[in-house]
Amino acid sequence: MNEDVLIKVQSNPKFKELVRKKTSLGWQLSLVMLAIYYGFILVLAFNPHSLGTPIAQGSVITIGIPIGIFIIVSAFLLTGIYVRKANSEFDALNQQIVEEARK
Amino acid sequence: MKSRIASLYAGLLTALPTLALAGEAMTGEVEKQPLNISAIVMFFIFVAATLFITYWAARKTKSASDFYTAGGGITGFQNGLAIAGDYMSAASFLGISAMVYEKGYDGLIYSMGFLVGWPIILFLVAERLRNLGKFTFADVASYRLSQTPVRMFAATGTLVVVAIYLIAQMVGAGKLIQLLFGMSYGSAVVLVGILMVMYVLFGGMLATTWVQIIKAIMLLSGASFIAFMVLGKAGFSLNHMFEMAVDTHNKGMAIMEPGGLVANPIDAVSLGLALMFGTAGLPHILMRFFTVSDAREARKSVFYATGFIGYFYILTFIIGFGAIFLLTNQPGMMETVMKNGKEVTQLVGGNNMAAIHLSEVVGGNLFLGFISAVAFATILAVVAGLTLSGASAVSHDIYASVIKKGKANEADEMRVSKITTLALGVIAMLLGIVFEKQNIAFMVGLAFSIAASANFPVLFLSMFWRGLTTRGAVLGGAIGLVTAVVLIILGPAVWVDVLKNETALFPYKNPAIFSMTLAFFFTWLFSVTDSSRQAQEEKAKFDAQFVRAMTGIGAAGASKH
Numbered sequence: 001m002n003e004d005v006l007i008k009v010q011s012n013p014k015f016k017e018l019v020r021k022k023t024s025l026g027w028q029l030s031l032v033m034l035a036i037y038y039g040f041i042l043v044l045a046f047n048p049h050s051l052g053t054p055i056a057q058g059s060v061i062t063i064g065i066p067i068g069i070f071i072i073v074s075a076f077l078l079t080g081i082y083v084r085k086a087n088s089e090f091d092a093l094n095q096q097i098v099e100e101a102r103k
Numbered sequence: 104m105k106s107r108i109a110s111l112y113a114g115l116l117t118a119l120p121t122l123a124l125a126g127e128a129m130t131g132e133v134e135k136q137p138l139n140i141s142a143i144v145m146f147f148i149f150v151a152a153t154l155f156i157t158y159w160a161a162r163k164t165k166s167a168s169d170f171y172t173a174g175g176g177i178t179g180f181q182n183g184l185a186i187a188g189d190y191m192s193a194a195s196f197l198g199i200s201a202m203v204y205e206k207g208y209d210g211l212i213y214s215m216g217f218l219v220g221w222p223i224i225l226f227l228v229a230e231r232l233r234n235l236g237k238f239t240f241a242d243v244a245s246y247r248l249s250q251t252p253v254r255m256f257a258a259t260g261t262l263v264v265v266a267i268y269l270i271a272q273m274v275g276a277g278k279l280i281q282l283l284f285g286m287s288y289g290s291a292v293v294l295v296g297i298l299m300v301m302y303v304l305f306g307g308m309l310a311t312t313w314v315q316i317i318k319a320i321m322l323l324s325g326a327s328f329i330a331f332m333v334l335g336k337a338g339f340s341l342n343h344m345f346e347m348a349v350d351t352h353n354k355g356m357a358i359m360e361p362g363g364l365v366a367n368p369i370d371a372v373s374l375g376l377a378l379m380f381g382t383a384g385l386p387h388i389l390m391r392f393f394t395v396s397d398a399r400e401a402r403k404s405v406f407y408a409t410g411f412i413g414y415f416y417i418l419t420f421i422i423g424f425g426a427i428f429l430l431t432n433q434p435g436m437m438e439t440v441m442k443n444g445k446e447v448t449q450l451v452g453g454n455n456m457a458a459i460h461l462s463e464v465v466g467g468n469l470f471l472g473f474i475s476a477v478a479f480a481t482i483l484a485v486v487a488g489l490t491l492s493g494a495s496a497v498s499h500d501i502y503a504s505v506i507k508k509g510k511a512n513e514a515d516e517m518r519v520s521k522i523t524t525l526a527l528g529v530i531a532m533l534l535g536i537v538f539e540k541q542n543i544a545f546m547v548g549l550a551f552s553i554a555a556s557a558n559f560p561v562l563f564l565s566m567f568w569r570g571l572t573t574r575g576a577v578l579g580g581a582i583g584l585v586t587a588v589v590l591i592i593l594g595p596a597v598w599v600d601v602l603k604n605e606t607a608l609f610p611y612k613n614p615a616i617f618s619m620t621l622a623f624f625f626t627w628l629f630s631v632t633d634s635s636r637q638a639q640e641e642k643a644k645f646d647a648q649f650v651r652a653m654t655g656i657g658a659a660g661a662s663k664h
Contacts, residue, residue, distance in 0.1 A: 005656065006646065006647050006650055009650050009654060009656065010646065010650060015650075015653070015654070018653060018654075019653055022653070025226075026226040026227055027226070027227075029222065029226050030222070030223055030226045030227060033219055033222045033223060033226075034223075036219075037215070037216075037219045037375065037379065038372075038375065040215070041371050041372055041375040042372075044212065044361050044371045045367070045368030045369075045371035045372060046368060048360065048361040048362075049360060051208070051360050051361055052356070052359060052360030052361075059342060060342065060345045060346050060349050060356070060359060061341065061342055061345055061359070062208075062359040062360055064208055064211075064359065064360055064361065065208075065211075065345075065359070068208075068211040068212075068214075068215060068420075069417065071215045071218075071219065072214070072215060072218055072413045072416060072417060073413065075218050075219050075221060075222050075409055075413060076409050076410050076413045078222045078226075079221065079222050079225050079405060079406045079409045079410075080406060082222075082225055082226055082402075082406075083225075083402055083403060083405075083406040086230075086399075086402055087399070087402075087403075091399060094653075094654055094655070097654055098654055098655070098656055101654075101656060
């Protein structure tokens with residue numbers, strides 16, 4: 001990449017917008033995932049038996065089971081949110097930045 | 104080249120019936136599991152199909168880019184399936200369903216950890232990785248740093264992870280074929296080694312990817328069917344399924360909550376770190392991001408991969424519980440063996456065979472054949488990906504970039520990668536034989552710890568932290584790598600289980616919490632204290648790297664054909 005293109009991109013307000021939006025969404029969703037997972041790990045570490053509470057009186061299913069399934073499903077949903085946002089909004093913005101840098 | 108492939112292809116075709124005969128002749132040793140014709144037929148169909156793909160791919164694989172990344176022409180969806188294929192290893196399929204069978208809920212903990220790394224990879228790593236790299240993750244780590252030391256470090260990290268992961272896969276393969284064919288463990292491992300070398304040597308990434316995709320589809324359909332049948336046997340009531348499992352299992356209600364897998368808080372957090380961030384440091388997974396055309400496809404591939412992998416882990420959970428109530432104490436399913444001087448009752452062939460036995464119970468002999476072929480295909484596909492990744496570390500990072508200073512001609516680079524492929528094949532076979540008795544799911548955990556402690560910190564900081572310098576990356580990464588390896592050796596898995604000492608010198612099974620922290624800390628420390636002129640230049644190059652990482656301007660594109 002030559003200096004010229006670099007400076008053009010860096011001074012483009014759309015680039016700053018892209019960086020801000022993309023980075024903040026990336027970190028926010030990462031934090032959500034980390035919070036969900038390490039929340040679970042901490043329960044596992046300090047109070048594992050609480051996960052053995054039955055979901056209903058007389059049921060053998062413990063709350064640990066739906067929580068586990070929820071964590072798996074949440075991972076998929078979070079990636080879906082990111083891809084949706086990135087495909088629609090970020091890519092369009094990026095396209096403009098790349099085209100403007102070529103001028 | 105073409106004639107060499109043709110003759111090897113012909114040679115292998117003639118060798119196949121011989122192997123089958125050899126299997127037949129050796130059934131005396133494993134009479135419990137007589138020769139299963141349908142399994143063998145399906146297995147050979149799979150092998151023939153994959154060799155045909157290899158032949159097809161070999162004709163299209165001409166340049167180094169074809170060999171390492173299939174020319175960058177894989178779509179996001181295909182790559183998602185292939186990533187899922189790489190990730191749903193035999194250790195996942197057999198190991199996790201076995202862990203659920205043995206311990207119940209604990210198996211789910213492993214699954215979750217394996218999965219939650221994926222969103223993080225998507226949000227923080229995938230697109231930047233695709234925009235900055237070409238063939239290996241070392242391309243990214245060394246983007247603005249000094250080539251020689253950083254590539255040497257990255258190649259070492261790659262080879263160590265690949266070696267350990269390969270051991271896990273080889274052990275799984277040996278046990279599986281032993282059970283299926285009545286072949287000896289050793290010859291099974293050799294067979295796997297030969298096939299994986301064939302795929303990689305001739306078909307490169309294109310063949311490896313398609314083997315991976317086919318296997319992923321087979322595995323997902325097979326596992327779906329088993330899970331469906333298990334639920335059917337429980338009258339499609341989860342409650343009933345868990346009830347029957349609790350009634351059958353000797354641990355009773357304890358299988359419905361976390362148990363002894365994670366013995367203490369340190370181990371729990373450490374395991375979590377290793378699984379989550381290890382994924383983002385596995386070289387054969389990272390390499391997959393270079394097979395797609397651009398960052399957009401890279402992003403899509405993670406989305407699809409996460410969906411497939413998540414679905415797969417839910418299936419293994421059901422399969423594990425199904426194995427508890429459908430296999431335990433059933434006639435012909437259990438055997439008693441001596442382990443460390445104690446009598447242990449386990450499934451025939453070991454508890455790692457839970458999913459295999461279950462397939463016979465729910466789907467009969469034909470389906471057993473199918474699942475056996477799938478499990479075997481799984482191992483083949485994963486070892487091929489690992490081998491390719493190890494070979495590119497040697498040829499692209501060490502040979503072309505370090506020894507030849509980036510001036511290697513392509514033919515020589517390809518030749519080195521092919522020689523390495525052969526060498527890795529031999530090493531994998533030897534290690535597979537040496538490590539026969541290890542629990543395969545745990546071996547994968549070790550690979551993750553090292554990936555999280557050596558590769559991930561350097562890769563991550565190179566993309567996110569302007570202040571990273573060569574000195575910091577190499578020293579910090581090396582400290583992470585050495586710490587992880589040493590702590591594993593001194594820990595219970597090797598010091599007690601392998602070296603037969605009384606107590607472990609390091610009390611935790613999972614070193615990641617220490618080794619990863621040390622790696623980050625020392626990378627930071629050796630970077631900020633680096634006031635050399637070179638360090639200044641490296642920091643100055645961050646801006647250009649950042650623009651390329653974000654926008655893809657200047658990124659390696661897909662090759663034309």
